[in-house]
Amino acid sequence: MNHREIRMMISALVDRELDRDGEALVRKHLASCDACAAYESEVRTLSAEIRAIPPFKLSETFPSSVLRAVRNEEAETNLWIPVESFARRFVVGLAAAVILFVGLAMTTQPEEPVVVEPYLVGEQADSSATRALLGTEALSKSDLLLAVVSRE
Numbered sequence: 001m002n003h004r005e006i007r008m009m010i011s012a013l014v015d016r017e018l019d020r021d022g023e024a025l026v027r028k029h030l031a032s033c034d035a036c037a038a039y040e041s042e043v044r045t046l047s048a049e050i051r052a053i054p055p056f057k058l059s060e061t062f063p064s065s066v067l068r069a070v071r072n073e074e075a076e077t078n079l080w081i082p083v084e085s086f087a088r089r090f091v092v093g094l095a096a097a098v099i100l101f102v103g104l105a106m107t108t109q110p111e112e113p114v115v116v117e118p119y120l121v122g123e124q125a126d127s128s129a130t131r132a133l134l135g136t137e138a139l140s141k142s143d144l145l146l147a148v149v150s151r152e
């Protein structure tokens with residue numbers, strides 16, 4: 001028998017519900033196990049404390065006050081139900097709007113920015129500035145410097 005099984009029998013021992021063999025078994029274990037003996041002492045103390053509580057009578061209004069408290073709690077819960085369903089619908093609506101927005105953003109490609117360079121169109125001057133500005137590769141710092149210095 002392990003400690004757990006013995007502890008389940010200790011409560012029965014304290015309440016004198018064990019037969020002679022069961023009691024002998026538990027007492028033998030308690031003699032050799034400090035932890036279970038401490039548990040038995042705890043159970044005996046608790047049992048004695050419970051028995052020491054004087055009997056008391058509930059007031060006449062106790063059942064109706066319990067009933068009233070339960071009904072108030074139910075009413076409060078019912079008060080929150082519409083709020084919760086509204087919140088749920090709001091969250092679902094918001095999620096749908098986000099999905100719709102993201103879907104639209106993904107299907108409608110942003111228009112290519114139209115770069116209008118009227119001051120460069122048609123003017124094929126071989127200036128460094130034009131070459132620098134029309135160059136397809138990224139402008140380097142020296143390109144810009146050259147364009148500024150050699151401005152005509």
Ligand SMILES: [Zn+2]
Nearest residue numbers: 003033035036
């Ligand atoms: Zn034990």
